[in-house]
Amino acid sequence: MASYLWKKVLLAVPTILGITLIAFILLQLAPSDPALVSLTLDGTNAPTIDEIQIKRHELGLDKPYIEQYTDWLKGLLHGNWGNSYITNEPVFDTLITASFVTVLLTVFAVLISMSIALPLAIILVMSSHKTIRTSVELISIFIATVPSFWLAMVGIHIFAENWSLFPTNGYDSLYSLVLPAIVLAIPVTGNLIRVQRISLEEVRSMNYILFAKAKGLPIWHIIYKYMIRNSIISVLSLLGNYSRSLLGGAVVVELIFSLPGLGSAVLQAIQLRDYPMIQGYIVIMGIITILVNIVIDLLYVWLQPEISIGGTHES
Secondary structure, three states, X not given: OHHHHHHHHHHHHHHHHHHHHHHHHHHHOOOOOHHHHHHOOOOOOOXXXXXXXHHHHHHOOOOOHHHHXXXXXXXXXXXXOOEOOOOOOEHHHHHHHXXXXXHHHHHHHHHHHHHHHHHHHHHHHHOOOHHHHHHHHHHHHHHHHOOHHHHHHHHHHHHHHHOOOOOOOOOOOHHHHHHHHHHHHHHHHHHHHHHHHHHHHHHHOOXXXXXXXXXXXXXXXXXXXXXXXXHXXXXXXXXXXXXXXXXXXXXXXXXXXXXXXXXXXXXXXHHOOOHHHHHHHHHHHHHHHHHHHHHHHHHHHHHOOOOEEOOEEOO
């Protein structure tokens, strides 16, 4: 397991370098001069050519592109990601704080989605009542097509304003993330139910499940020890994809609930052309995505150690 993790980390290094290169190139392709943008944020001053040249020198924009990239890369490695044009605060500190909220929101959404999807998928597979199965199928189809922004507005109106069960906006504690996480999780849950059901049906037809039933093992024991564990692999693939999309899709939910996450930070940066913040966002989202991939791969190996790793079997 340790060697497998080390290989994944080594493979991630060139990927991260590629992400930093893309972020740097995007800054060079920006339609506005970063020096001019940083000098005109107040919207009142019209900087002179000399002031712009001085600012370009301060930002290192008068250096060759290769030197600019290497200096910026060294800064990234030492935690110096530059300062925001808007707040003049370190980009790294701002993004780390914002990513904490976004990652927590995504993790909560994934846990909620799995805790709903798995029991409903088991009901679909094991229930002998056609009415129950049809109802669950209709629910899964409906929630998979409901837009997150509509769920957010309905959730705020009912659970926050009318019933006062959750805060309407802002981030004070983990409890502030519960309603946004539910909103983010519901559309994903519908698709997970269908995938989990298909996977459970495939496992249920395996010989070892029939043998376990013939031995007279309790049905709950068969479901927990054999069916869930062996059906979760295909769900993990989908869950990994959804985790990455949830990180990006959290932008709308964060805006509606006024959460200080990555989505809110990058949207403000794009609107105000805060280029250091945009660059940092690209890099940190790339790193988070790579970490998600590594975690999913490690879960594969943990759940099924017999999965081949690098041409050998984990013992």
